[in-house]
Amino acid sequence: MISLPPPKPDVLAHREAIIAGLRHLIPGDGVIGDALRLKPYETDALAIYRQPPLAVVLPETTEQVAAVLRFCQANGVRVVPRGAGTSLSGGALPLEDAVVLGLMRMNAILDVDFADRCATVQAGVTNLAITEAVADRGFFYAPDPSSQLACMIGGNVNMNSGGAHCLKYGVTANNLLGLRVVTIDGDILDIGGAHLDAAGYDWLGLITGSEGMLVVVTEVTVRILRAAEGTRAMLAGFRSNAIAGACVADVIASGIIPVALEFMDRPAIHACEAFAGAGYPLDAAAMLIIEVEGAPAEQDFLCARLAEICRRFDPISLRVASTSEESAAIWKGRKGAFGAVGRISPDYFCMDGVIPTGRLSETLERIGEMADEADLAVCNIFHAGDGNLHPLIMFDAHDAIKFARAEKLGADILKLCVAMGGCLTGEHGVGIEKRDLMGVQFSAVELDQQRRIKSAFDPGWLLNPAKVFPLQPVS
Amino acid sequence: MSFAAPNDEAGIAAVIRDAYAARAPLLVQGRGTKSAMLRPVQTARTLSTRKCDGISLYSPGELVFSARAGTVVSEIETVLAGAGQQMIAEPPDLSWLSGATAQQTLGGIVATNLSGPRRIAAGAVRDHVLGVRAVNGTGETIHSGGRVLKNVTGLDLCKLLAGSHGTLAVLTEITFKVLPAPETSCSVVLHGLEPPAAVAALAAAMGSPFGVSGAAHLPPTAAARLGADQSLTLARIEDFAASVAYRGEKLCGALRDFGCAEIWPAEASCAAWASIRDAHVLPADPDQAVWRISVRPSRGPGVLAAARAAGADGYLDWAGGLLMLAGPASETLHAALTDAVRQAGGMWLVLRAPAAWRTGAAMVPAEPPPLAAITRRVKAALDPAGILNPGRIFAGV
Numbered sequence: 001m002i003s004l005p006p007p008k009p010d011v012l013a014h015r016e017a018i019i020a021g022l023r024h025l026i027p028g029d030g031v032i033g034d035a036l037r038l039k040p041y042e043t044d045a046l047a048i049y050r051q052p053p054l055a056v057v058l059p060e061t062t063e064q065v066a067a068v069l070r071f072c073q074a075n076g077v078r079v080v081p082r083g084a085g086t087s088l089s090g091g092a093l094p095l096e097d098a099v100v101l102g103l104m105r106m107n108a109i110l111d112v113d114f115a116d117r118c119a120t121v122q123a124g125v126t127n128l129a130i131t132e133a134v135a136d137r138g139f140f141y142a143p144d145p146s147s148q149l150a151c152m153i154g155g156n157v158n159m160n161s162g163g164a165h166c167l168k169y170g171v172t173a174n175n176l177l178g179l180r181v182v183t184i185d186g187d188i189l190d191i192g193g194a195h196l197d198a199a200g201y202d203w204l205g206l207i208t209g210s211e212g213m214l215v216v217v218t219e220v221t222v223r224i225l226r227a228a229e230g231t232r233a234m235l236a237g238f239r240s241n242a243i244a245g246a247c248v249a250d251v252i253a254s255g256i257i258p259v260a261l262e263f264m265d266r267p268a269i270h271a272c273e274a275f276a277g278a279g280y281p282l283d284a285a286a287m288l289i290i291e292v293e294g295a296p297a298e299q300d301f302l303c304a305r306l307a308e309i310c311r312r313f314d315p316i317s318l319r320v321a322s323t324s325e326e327s328a329a330i331w332k333g334r335k336g337a338f339g340a341v342g343r344i345s346p347d348y349f350c351m352d353g354v355i356p357t358g359r360l361s362e363t364l365e366r367i368g369e370m371a372d373e374a375d376l377a378v379c380n381i382f383h384a385g386d387g388n389l390h391p392l393i394m395f396d397a398h399d400a401i402k403f404a405r406a407e408k409l410g411a412d413i414l415k416l417c418v419a420m421g422g423c424l425t426g427e428h429g430v431g432i433e434k435r436d437l438m439g440v441q442f443s444a445v446e447l448d449q450q451r452r453i454k455s456a457f458d459p460g461w462l463l464n465p466a467k468v469f470p471l472q473p474v475s
Numbered sequence: 476m477s478f479a480a481p482n483d484e485a486g487i488a489a490v491i492r493d494a495y496a497a498r499a500p501l502l503v504q505g506r507g508t509k510s511a512m513l514r515p516v517q518t519a520r521t522l523s524t525r526k527c528d529g530i531s532l533y534s535p536g537e538l539v540f541s542a543r544a545g546t547v548v549s550e551i552e553t554v555l556a557g558a559g560q561q562m563i564a565e566p567p568d569l570s571w572l573s574g575a576t577a578q579q580t581l582g583g584i585v586a587t588n589l590s591g592p593r594r595i596a597a598g599a600v601r602d603h604v605l606g607v608r609a610v611n612g613t614g615e616t617i618h619s620g621g622r623v624l625k626n627v628t629g630l631d632l633c634k635l636l637a638g639s640h641g642t643l644a645v646l647t648e649i650t651f652k653v654l655p656a657p658e659t660s661c662s663v664v665l666h667g668l669e670p671p672a673a674v675a676a677l678a679a680a681m682g683s684p685f686g687v688s689g690a691a692h693l694p695p696t697a698a699a700r701l702g703a704d705q706s707l708t709l710a711r712i713e714d715f716a717a718s719v720a721y722r723g724e725k726l727c728g729a730l731r732d733f734g735c736a737e738i739w740p741a742e743a744s745c746a747a748w749a750s751i752r753d754a755h756v757l758p759a760d761p762d763q764a765v766w767r768i769s770v771r772p773s774r775g776p777g778v779l780a781a782a783r784a785a786g787a788d789g790y791l792d793w794a795g796g797l798l799m800l801a802g803p804a805s806e807t808l809h810a811a812l813t814d815a816v817r818q819a820g821g822m823w824l825v826l827r828a829p830a831a832w833r834t835g836a837a838m839v840p841a842e843p844p845p846l847a848a849i850t851r852r853v854k855a856a857l858d859p860a861g862i863l864n865p866g867r868i869f870a871g872v
Binding site: 113114115116117118137138139159160162166167170171173174183185187189193194195196197198199200201202203204205206208209210226227228229249250252253254255256257294295297298301302354355356357358383385386387388421422423424425426427428429430434438441442445446447449450452453454455456457468 | 534535536537538539559588590594595598599601602611615616617618619620621622623624625626627628629630631632633634635637638639643654655656658675678681682683684686715717718721722725769770771772773793796797820821822823824839840842843845846849850852853855856857868869
C-alpha cells in the first residue's frame with residue numbers, strides 16, 4: 001500500500017482558520033469544508049486509494065488561483081491541483097492536510113482563431129469540448145485520451161496525455177503553443193503564446209507533464225488542425241501475439257504511418273466482443289485495428305497496401321471498412337474496452353508501460369507467464385505503433401490477497417518494461433501509483449537532479465506533494 | 476587557454492568536474508558553427524563534443540535513432556536516407572551565417588532547437604527528442620527519457636535541455652524519433668502576392684485537408700535568389716506519389732481566389748525548400764546582422780513591413796509565423812525589430828551580429844522578473860557554479 005507523508009500538525013490544528021481565510025478569497029460556494037461534500041474529492045480514477053483533503057477550493061479566475069496560492073504559500077499549506085479527477089495514476093489524490101485546487105469552474109473557451117490555427121481555453125475545458133468548438137469548420141484538437149469526454153485540458157497538460165492517434169499527431173506536448181500559469185508565490189506568468197518557437201528555456205516543455213508539481217496551469221493555447229478528408233479503419237486477426245507484433249513492425253517499415261495502430265490480445269477481444277458485439281474474430285489470438293486517412297482514393301490506396309502487408313502474416317480475418325459506419329463498428333469494441341473489462345472484473349489496474357516495439361511479442365509472452373504465476377487474469381489493449389502497453393490486471397479489491405498480488409504484478413510488469421529498454425509510463429503519469437518505482441528507471445543522482453529543478457519552482461514542496469518522487473531517497 | 480575534445484562521455488564529465496573544482500567557466504560547443512548567434516562566451520577553457528561522436532542505435536522498424544552529440548548531422552541524414560527515412564523537423568544548416576566551413580553536429584542542432592520548414596506541420600527538433608544523456612555543471616552524468624516513442628516518466632529534461640544552448644548541461648548522446656521519407660513532393664506556387672495576401676493564402680492552405688508540410692512567402696528580393704522576378708508563395712505537399720498528385724491539384728483549386736497557382740514538381744520544389752530551410756534565399760550582405768523571429772502567423776506581414784521600413788529585409792516561413800531578417804547591425808534597427816515583435820507578441824533571437832554588439836544588446840527577449848528568477852534558480856539547479864556557457868542566452872545567467 002502506498003504511503004503518504006505525515007500531515008503537518010500546525011495545518012491540521014488551524015483547519016477552521018484556513019477555510020475561513022480561503023472563503024475570504026473565493027466568494028460564494030467556491031470553498032468546500034464539510035466532510036460530506038469533500039467526499040467526491042477523496043480520490044480520482046485510481047479509486048483504490050482514498051484520502052479526503054483538508055478543503056477544496058473552486059476558483060473561477062486566474063487571479064483567484066493566484067490569491068489562493070499566495071495564501072497557501074504564506075501558511076505553509078500543501079496544494080493538490082485537480083481537473084476532472086480522471087488520472088489513472090492517482091495524480092490528484094489529496095493529502096489530509098492539503099487543499100484541493102479544483103479548476104473545473106474555469107471552463108470557458110476564450111478564443112478560437114482558425115486563421116492562426118489555435119484556440120485559447122481555460123484549464124477546466126474538457127478535451128472533447130475543444131474539438132467540438134472547432135469541428136464545424138473541419139478542425140480538431142489532436143490528442144484524444146480515452147477519457148476525452150471528461151478529462152480537462154489542464155490535466156492533459158500536467159500529465160502530457162496521449163491517446164490513440166498520437167502515432168501520427170503526437171502527444172499533448174507536441175500540440176501546445178502557450179500557457180498561463182500561476183507560481184506558488186502567486187505570480188501569473190504567460191509562457192509561449194500563439195507563436196511556434198520560444199526563446200530562453202523551454203518552460204512550455206518542462207511544465208508539460210510535470211504533474212502539478214511546478215506551477216498551476218489556468219489557461220492553455222493549443223494548436224488546432226484541419227482534419228483530413230476522411231478516415232477509414234481496418235481490422236486484422238492473427239494466430240498469435242508474435243505474428244501480430246511482426247505485422248506491426250512491417251507496417252511501420254513500409255513507410256505508411258497509420259493514424260492509429262491498436263493491438264488487442266485474445267482476452268481483450270473476447271471481453272470487448274461480449275460487451276459491444278462489434279464482430280471481432282473470437283478465434284484470433286491477437287487483433288490489430290489500423291486507421292488511415294485522406295480522400296476516398298487515398299484511403300483505398302493505403303488500405304490496399306496495408307491489407308497486402310497483413311496477408312503476409314496469414315490472417316485469420318481481414319476486414320477493411322468500406323463506409324464510415326463500418327469504420328465506427330470496428331472502433332466500437334475498442335472504445336468500450338474499459339467498460340468491457342469493468343463488466344467482467346470488479347476492479348482492474350490499467351498499466352501504462354512502454355517498450356521498444358521490436359520487443360512486443362517477448363514482452364507479452366512474459367506478461368502472460370507472470371499473470372499465470374500470480375493467478376490473475378490480464379488482458380492487453382494498447383497503442384502498438386508506439387509500444388505503449390496497457391495491460392489490464394483484473395482483481396477484486398475486497399480480496400486483500402488478490403489486491404496485494406495485483407499491485408505486485410503491476411509493479412513487476414513495469415519493471416519488465418524498463419528491463420526491455422522502455423519506461424514506466426507512456427501517458428498516464430507517475431502520480432502516486434508509480435512513485436516508488438522511479439528508482440527502477442532513474443539513479444539517485446538523476447532523481448536528485450529532478451528534485452532540484454522542482455525546488456527551483458516550489459522551494460517549500462507545497463505543490464502536489466508526495467507524487468512522482470519517492471518519499472525516501474533512492475539508495 | 477585550453478581546448479578539450481574528449482572522445483567519450485566519461486572524458487567530458489572529467490573536464491567538467493575539473494572546471495567545477497576550479498570554478499573555471501567553459502565555452503561549450505560542438506564544431507562551433509553557431510558561434511555567431513546569441514551572446515559571445517568568453518572563457519579561457521573550451522569544451523568541444525566534436526570527438527564524442529558515432530551512431531549508437533538505429534532501428535528503422537521502431538523509428539528510433541541514437542547518436543553521440545558530436546556526430547555530424549549530414550552523416551545522420553545520409554544513413555537515414557539509405558533506409559528511406561528522415562529527421563522529422565528538417566533542421567536547417569545555418570553554418571554559412573558564421574562563415575563556418577565545419578559541419579554542424581547533432582548536439583548543436585538539439586542544443587539550439589533550430590527547426591526547418593516542416594516544423595509547422597510536424598513539430599520542432601525538441602518535439603522528437605526521445606531521450607538524452609548529458610553531464611551537468613558539477614560533472615554528474617544524467618539521462619532523461621529513453622528510446623521509446625512515448626514517455627512521461629519524471630520531469631522532461633529532454634525538452635529543458637533542447638534549446639538551452641549548452642548552459643545547463645552538456646549533451647553527450649541524443650535519441651530521437653525519425654519518420655519515413657515521403658515518396659515524393661511538390662509545391663503549389665502563387666506569384667506576385669504582397670505579404671498580407673500571401674499569408675492569407677498560406678492560412679487557407681494550412682486550413683485545408685491536404686496535409687501541407689511547408690508554407691513560405693518570399694518577397695521579390697528573396698524570390699530573386701531562386702531566379703524568380705516577382706514574389707513567390709509556396710505550399711508544399713509530401714506523401715505517396717498518388718496523394719501528392721491528387722492533393723496538389725485540389726490545393727491549386729482551393730487557392731484559386733489568391734491567383735493562378737502552378738505546381739512545381741519534386742525537383743524544383745526540393746531545391747526551393749532547401750534554400751528556404753538554410754536561409755540561402757535571405758538577401759543578406761556578409762556584414763549584416765541576421766534575426767530569427769517567431770510570431771502568430773497572421774502578424775508576420777505586419778512585422779515584415781515594420782522591418783522593411785526600418786531598413787531590414789527578409790522572408791516568411793511557417794505560414795507567416797517565422798521571419799528570417801537581415802539588415803545593418805545597428806541599435807536603431809534592433810530596437811525597431813524588437814519593438815515590432817513585442818507589439819505582435821512573439822520571440823526573436825539574433826542569429827548573427829558582430830561580437831562586440833552581441834555583448835551589449837539583448838539577444839533574446841527579457842523574461843518578466845518572476846520568470847527570470849526561475850531561470851536563475853533552474854540554471855543553479857543544474858550548473859551551480861555557473862560554468863557552462865555563462866551569459867550565452869542572458870547576461871549573468
